[in-house]
Amino acid sequence: MQDRTYIDDCTPTESTTTIAGHVHEVRDLGGIRFALVRDRTGICQVVLKEDEQPTLFDRAEALGREDVLEVTGEPVASEQAPGGLELVPHDLRVLDAAARDLPLEVAKDVGAARSTRLDHRAIDVRRxxxxxxxxxxxxxxxxxxxxxxxxxxxxxxxxxxxxxxxxxxxxxxxxxxxxxxxxxxxxxxxxxxxxxxxxxxxxxxxxxxxxxxxxxxxxxxxxxxxxxxxxxxxxxxxxxxxxxxxxxxxxxxxxxxxxxxxxxxxxxxxxxxxxxxxxxxxxxxxxxxxxxxxxxxxxxxxxxxxxxxxxxxxxxxxxxxxxxxxxxxxxxxxxxxxxxxxxxxxxxxxxxxxxxxxxxxxxxxxxxxxxxxxxxxxxxxxxxxxxxxxxxxxxxxxxxxxxxxxxxxxxxxxxxxxxxxxxxxxxxxxxxxx
Incomplete structure (x- = not known):
């Protein structure tokens, strides 16, 4: 088994931790990129700054929604982050890249008919x-x-x-x-x-x-x-x-x-x-x-x-x-x-x-x-x-x-x-x- 911590169990008292899950969303704010990583217990915000982590910052540019990602870093308390915690990464690697043509929206609250969601149930249950x-x-x-x-x-x-x-x-x-x-x-x-x-x-x-x-x-x-x-x-x-x-x-x-x-x-x-x-x-x-x-x-x-x-x-x-x-x-x-x-x-x-x-x-x-x-x-x-x-x-x-x-x-x-x-x-x- 991979050595990782479920997001819901992460605390800012740890010096370093590893999480893994799907990329829920990526936000690019110029010199800062946020990758929201989702596992079955919750969502964790990973923050990457171009001036502090140029290599990881560049690597995050290619991230797409639903890529399977493993991130090791320092958990830090943050009132603005989901769950009140964000991860400052030391390492980031894609375990598997997802196809870019998602049949359903997973991250955003965009409605879809129940029949459509059931037709694509394996994607729907990622929401x-x-x-x-x-x-x-x-x-x-x-x-x-x-x-x-x-x-x-x-x-x-x-x-x-x-x-x-x-x-x-x-x-x-x-x-x-x-x-x-x-x-x-x-x-x-x-x-x-x-x-x-x-x-x-x-x-x-x-x-x-x-x-x-x-x-x-x-x-x-x-x-x-x-x-x-x-x-x-x-x-x-x-x-x-x-x-x-x-x-x-x-x-x-x-x-x-x-x-x-x-x-x-x-x-x-x-x-x-x-x-x-x-x-x-x-x-x-x-x-x-x-x-x-x-x-x-x-x-x-x-x-x-x-x-x-x-x-x-x-x-x-x-x-x-x-x-x-x-x-x-x-x-x-x-x-x-x-x-x-x-x-x-x-x-x-x-x-x-x-x-x-x-x-x-x-x-x-x-x-x-x-x-x-x-x-x-x-x-x-x-x-x-x-x-x-x-x-x-x-x-x-x-x-x-x-x-x-x-x-x-x-x-x-x-x-x-x-x-x-x-x-x-x-x-x-x-x-x-x-």
């Missing part, structure tokens, strides 16, 4: 503001992993090629698997439950899921990243919501303290309320929408996009950016529902964060006979799910879990208009490259 999104994303995922690890959850990996979809329906990507029909995974749901039954009673997975939805919206893509959690020996769905709330709060607080540079670049004020996330029933949510906003979702078993956004506004105005909606009717076969004594239709919840559904979860049905009945009622072939039913047939504790959409979480934390902005190389019905 500090775009790069900040993915630094935030990394910090969020790392914090979620940290919380689960500290809480003694085990990380697992489940297949992305499966024989049947967990959700059923037509939103599947078929693949040919050694001459047999298969699909890309919609969700690790069935595998998570089978593993809990096998004794993995506190597990999580960071993985990819695929949804062949025939539409494109600001919150939908075909290939999504998920943070999935499952736990056994629960009393009910509230145990699952507790884990969801605690892990998300930890991640948000971690990013607020450790992602200050990224949040500042994105002009985001991330506040984390100390108050518990409200937990309202599905029927209560519908009443709020109708009574306060005159909005009645067309589907009786849904809140719809506008309804979620209005609920987000309702609770954010009251100091609650996150809210659980519990008890959705007519739910998927694997949720516990129609439980005697319950005043809700199912033990399934959605977590809305600033008006967008981030996760779905709840208590699962662990009785195999009830599961099989529900599957038949939905027209599913039990033979397609034999591994799942077998896994639960030989003793399964009461359990539950959730799946959190990482892309949507980043979208809301970074306050972005479109979920594609949060994915390095997004896939939807129109985009297969790059």
């Amino acid at each position: 500090p503001e775009t790069r900040a999104i993915f630094s935030l994303r990394s910090k969020l995922v790392r914090a979620l992993r940290e919380w689960c690890t500290e809480a003694d959850f085990e990380e697992v990996e489940t297949p992305t090629i499966t024989a049947a979809g967990a959700e059923g329906g037509a939103e599947l990507f078929p693949v040919v698997y050694y001459g047999r029909e298969a699909t890309l995974s919609q969700s690790p749901q069935l595998y998570k439950q089978a593993l809990v039954a096998a004794g993995f009673d506190r597990l999580f997975e960071v993985g990819t899921a695929f949804r062949a939805e025939a539409f494109s919206t600001s919150r939908h893509v075909a290939e999504i990243s998920m943070f999935d959690v499952e736990l056994g020996y629960v009393e009910d769905h509230h145990d699952v919501m507790d884990v969801q709330e605690e892990s998300l709060r930890y991640a948000l607080e971690s990013v607020r303290s450790q992602g200050k540079r990224e949040l500042e670049l994105l002009d985001v004020d991330l506040t984390v309320s100390d108050a518990p996330f409200p937990r309202i029933t599905f029927d209560e949510a519908r009443r709020i929408l109708e009574d306060e906003y005159g909005h009645v979702p067309e589907e009786p078993a849904d809140l719809d996009t506008r309804g979620e956004r209005l609920l987000g506004d309702h609770f954010t105005d009251r100091g609650h950016p996150a809210v659980f909606v519990v008890g959705y009717p007519d739910e998927k076969f694997y949720y516990r529902q129609d439980v005697p004594g319950d005043d809700i239709a199912s033990r399934k919840f959605d977590l809305l964060y600033r008006g967008l559904e981030l996760s779905s979860g709840g208590q699962r049905e662990h009785d195999v006979d009830r599961l099989a009945t529900r599957m038949r009622e939905r027209g599913l072939s039990l033979g397609d799910f034999e591994f799942y039913l077998e896994g639960l047939r030989y003793g399964t504790p009461p359990h539950g879990g959730f799946g959190l959409g990482i892309d949507r979480l980043v979208q809301q934390v970074a306050d972005l208009d479109h979920v594609q902005e949060t994915i390095l190389f997004p896939r939807d019905s129109d985009r297969l490259t790059p």
